[in-house]
Amino acid sequence: MAINFTVNGKAASSDAPPITPLLWVIREDLKLTGTKFGCGTGLCGACMVHIDGTRAFSCQTQMSEVAGKSVTTIEGLSPDSSHPLQKAWLAEQVPQCGYCQSGQIMSAADLLKQNPKPTRDQIIEHMSTNICRCGTYQRIVRAVERAVREA
């Protein structure tokens, strides 16, 4: 039976087995490849999306759990890279290999939604769910702080 849900504001439907991780449906069926596969175990955050407005590891979310829900991926964060975090990410030249950065930005967007003026410690605590192997952490903090300032 098809599972109906919303992705980036558009209706979507999937007949993938209900235990299939959302990640693979987003990437391979919906071709929204900005959401990445990193560890498959909810340890790295490369797969981070928003479900009903809150961040979630799409590799740990089964399709059965998203029925009727609204999923936002990096492609849906803004229509034209204009989200304050995306602008701040470029201003601070954050990405290196870039592979984890969709997940980083989605995590940060979740933080700012809950707490528009986070302290540095709150940023670090929240963002420590996400691994960046290039070690762009210091710039991520700066970018979040910039987005807070300029939003």
Next chain:
Amino acid sequence: MTQHVTIENLTARSPRRRLLSRRQVMIGAAGLSFAIAVGVDRRAAAAVLGSERSGKALSPWVSIAPDGTITIMSPATEMGQGSLTSLPLIIAEELDADWSKVRIVTAPTIEAIYGNPGFGGMMYTAGSNAVTSYYRPLRVFGAQVRRVLVDNAAKKLGVPAEELSTEPSTVVHAKSGRKLSYGEIAAFAEVPEKPPEVKPEALKKPSEFRLIGKDVPRVDLPGKVNGSARYAIDVQVPNMLYGAVLRAPVEGSVPDKIDDAKAKVIAGAVKIVRLPYGVGVLADTPWAAFEARRALTQSVTWSRTGTAWGFDSDKGMERFAADAKDVARGATEWSKVGDPRGEMPKASSTLEAEYRCDYAYHAQMEPLNAIASVSPSGDSVEIWAGTQSQTTATEAPAKLLGIPREKVKLNDMLMGGGFGRRGNRDVDFIIDAVLLSKEAGRPVKVMWTREDDVQNGRFRPISAHYLKAGFDPSGKLAAWHHRIAVDRVGPYMDPVRYQQSGGKDFIAMLGADLRGYDVPHQLVEQLYRDTGVRTNPLRGISFTANRFATETFLDEIALKRGIDPVKFRLDLLKNAPRGVRVVERVAEMASWGKRREGRALGFAFLDYSGSQVAGIAEVSVDRRSGEIKVHNFWCTIDCGVPVQPDNVVAQTESSIVSGLGLSLTERISIKNGVVEQSNFYDYRVPRMNEVPAMHIEVIATDNHPTGVGQMATPLIAPAISSAVMQLTGVRLRHTPFTPERVKAALG
């Protein structure tokens, strides 16, 4: 910040996607050189590269369209280090191009034109040497094209070329006020048969640079904040199947009995395939491929071939250490300065020490993967992969399929991290896709899971170090002996280059010499070991192990002699003024010598392939848990001309974080020949709450640019060891300094 530069081939949904296909560029560039461009093939070449967008090929590196768009080839692959921006930038500088008109195309696999001079012309991006090796040639290539444009403008305007100058993308005749844009000139330009000679003195002086040293935004970043940047794992091609591979638990084993009953009934599983080194799964979806692969794990038996069977890395380390210390045991001389064998016995006093380093894993964020499409007749293949070497990524598949290399079309994609994992001669992860595509008769995307990636990793080797220092009667360090028992890397990761280098295992041994330091008699010896474990270059290569040993030993020597460790290094660097400068500056930045409550500082210095780096770590230790916290890290780097200064800072931040992981938590262990770790819960890489505040200063000099991609990584372990010694009086000698080891050391 505006972003004008566009990248071809790497951005899927680039709004300015050009009409020119990669195949056309490939064919065009293959036939192009200065000589050919105006020869009989000129029209053919022009037809290929002469679309309105792409414009006229003025060299294999540069073509200019009538609208002023300048296409520049980038020969290095991009794994996050920024070469995709910095190499074309070097051409654009001497070409005097308007950067906003530049579009960058990844160069096709033609070693004769685009090969890396630093690797004997192989197309290979590694060793932090892309800018170092390409800097001079790219400047000349850019200047040659500028010369051609100026000469053509001179002819058109009827003035001597000497009266012309250039502004970005414009030739100017100041006397008459006339100007011609590069686009206008390209429309009528005649390209000489031979490239014009450009003497070194005709190149720009650093003071004339408009782009180099000015921090141009990286061209690949806009696609990396909106999900549009394309990595190999994002590629889909029509009619594609998904693949996964179960590999042998022990290197060198091959599948014996395969019971595929459970695997083939998984919904979506298409076929189970015996491979020479494992068992492949073909499936309709990635999830089905992974599920079927999981179902195979207990259903395959393996041959007991390969030398790693039964290997235990803890026991292996003990043997390595015993052998290193046993100076009667045979070793190969790696490097020698002065007469160490003669001088050591004459020493008035000596000091000895031992150090150890564990296996470590790359953990690039994008698990290895590749897409291959073998033609039905098997006489050609198209590959999409993130690779550090276009050469090996095309050679190995050609060899496997028994086809000419021209029949391998490689789409080299952005890499989600490389760190040395993706440049092997055998390109394991690409071969997976080629074999399975051949079997399927369809394109196949093979993805490794993170567990595959860890357990089939190719590791920084284990090493055990024995060091001895001899002092003259005044207490001066006179003789130095360093014996390194280290698992071999070169013969495993790239037998071809290993042989070409005359059997020198550079990836295991570089960094052992005391470059920059004045120590009159030095001997470094290698105890070659082959455990059968897979090994590889890993960021910082052997500098991470060898510099941990040598810098920590120098710290011990300084303490023994009662000399401040920074002052001791400055004395040793008396003939290395660039080294002195980075050391003095970092000491100043960190307020070296200032006492801090509950924390201490540790120092390290390194000359890494010419780049001078110095670092100071500020640490505290939780004695109960054994956890080390690095609060601050100060670092200075002199890499000569910094082509992209902010990227030098970014790469240094990145190098520091890598070094932190290798120093504190990252450890691969082998039991019975099998890797014990499997994912980020037991292979712990640094997270945001574990990294120090990093304070980095680039000391710009006019020296030839040297590497920046990994230079600070080897500083971290010795700096931490030194700081922990200051704080606790205990010396840490075995990386990583895990809490258990720290607790054991503290007693």
